[in-house]
Amino acid sequence: MGILEVKNVNKRFGGLQALGDVNLSVAENTCHAIIGPNGAGKSTLLNCLVGKLIPDTGSVVFDGNSVLGRTPFEINQMGISRVFQTPEIFTDLSVLENMMIPILAKRDGSFRMHAIENMMSEKDVLDQAESMLVDMNMADKRNMHAASMSRGDKRRLEIGMCLSQQPRLLLLDEPTAGMARADTNNTIDLLKQIKDERDITIAIIEHDMHVVFSLADRITVLAQGSPLVEDDPENIKGNPKVREAYLGETA
Numbered sequence: 001m002g003i004l005e006v007k008n009v010n011k012r013f014g015g016l017q018a019l020g021d022v023n024l025s026v027a028e029n030t031c032h033a034i035i036g037p038n039g040a041g042k043s044t045l046l047n048c049l050v051g052k053l054i055p056d057t058g059s060v061v062f063d064g065n066s067v068l069g070r071t072p073f074e075i076n077q078m079g080i081s082r083v084f085q086t087p088e089i090f091t092d093l094s095v096l097e098n099m100m101i102p103i104l105a106k107r108d109g110s111f112r113m114h115a116i117e118n119m120m121s122e123k124d125v126l127d128q129a130e131s132m133l134v135d136m137n138m139a140d141k142r143n144m145h146a147a148s149m150s151r152g153d154k155r156r157l158e159i160g161m162c163l164s165q166q167p168r169l170l171l172l173d174e175p176t177a178g179m180a181r182a183d184t185n186n187t188i189d190l191l192k193q194i195k196d197e198r199d200i201t202i203a204i205i206e207h208d209m210h211v212v213f214s215l216a217d218r219i220t221v222l223a224q225g226s227p228l229v230e231d232d233p234e235n236i237k238g239n240p241k242v243r244e245a246y247l248g249e250t251a
């Protein structure tokens with residue numbers, strides 16, 4: 001039994017079957033990649049896991065509890081954190097202030113913007129944020145304006161902000177989209193480090209096969225809304241069905 005169990009999930013948008021009978025089991029403390037061509041249903045599936053979409057039928061169970069019917073905030077409190085394609089950071093604030101926000105939100109169960117004014121007097125929150133910046137190799141950037149960071153560093157900060165909430169499942173939605181190769185490689189190294197050092201499960205959607213094969217322990221290929229195959233990376237690489245569906249090659 002995986003930490004995340006998706007069973008017979010269906011989702012239609014009008015006449016379009018975006019997800020058809022999706023089954024997915026993500027084992028605890030592994031990195032599970034979900035790949036597939038454009039329009040295969042990857043983002044729709046991810047949205048069903050975090051409460052942004054509700055499946056028409058089927059179940060989504062995290063650590064023995066259904067996520068269906070819960071708000072994105074409640075699902076986050078259950079231990080699922082999501083990193084979006086575009087970094088979701090506060091560009092007007094410093095790197096340190098950004099890191100403090102999710103820690104405050106987790107502690108208080110909500111976050112109000114005026115809390116920023118008194119944030120620096122919160123010694124425990126400050127210590128946790130500083131410590132996470134050290135873990136992310138960003139301590140030297142603590143006073144930088146978040147807006148002035150590179151795309152790779154913004155993503156590093158955002159991943160750190162997610163981790164500061166101590167999630168058990170980290171969902172990554174194309175974490176290296178739009179990055180230069182050097183930033184992509186730094187992000188791969190960071191995610192490998194997170195995998196090795198933390199008690200965490202990672203599910204990743206990614207188009208860049210270099211990223212997928214560097215990180216994934218298990219891969220599910222979606223095609224036209226349904227799982228085509230699930231296997232280990234080595235077997236996925238050589239699978240003619242995958243090449244045909246995903247790479248557009250004939251077997």
Ligand SMILES: Nc1ncnc2c1ncn2[C@@H]1O[C@H](COP(=O)(O)OP(=O)(O)OP(=O)(O)O)[C@@H](O)[C@H]1O
Nearest residue numbers: 013016017018036037038039040041042043044045
């Ligand atoms: N809100 C929506 N309303 C109508 N159709 C939608 C909606 N969201 C997604 N779709 C459609 O559902 C299908 C699956 O889309 P989805 O974004 O999940 O695919 P994807 O695999 O994530 O694609 P990509 O790799 O291009 O991001 C597509 O045909 C898309 O146009």
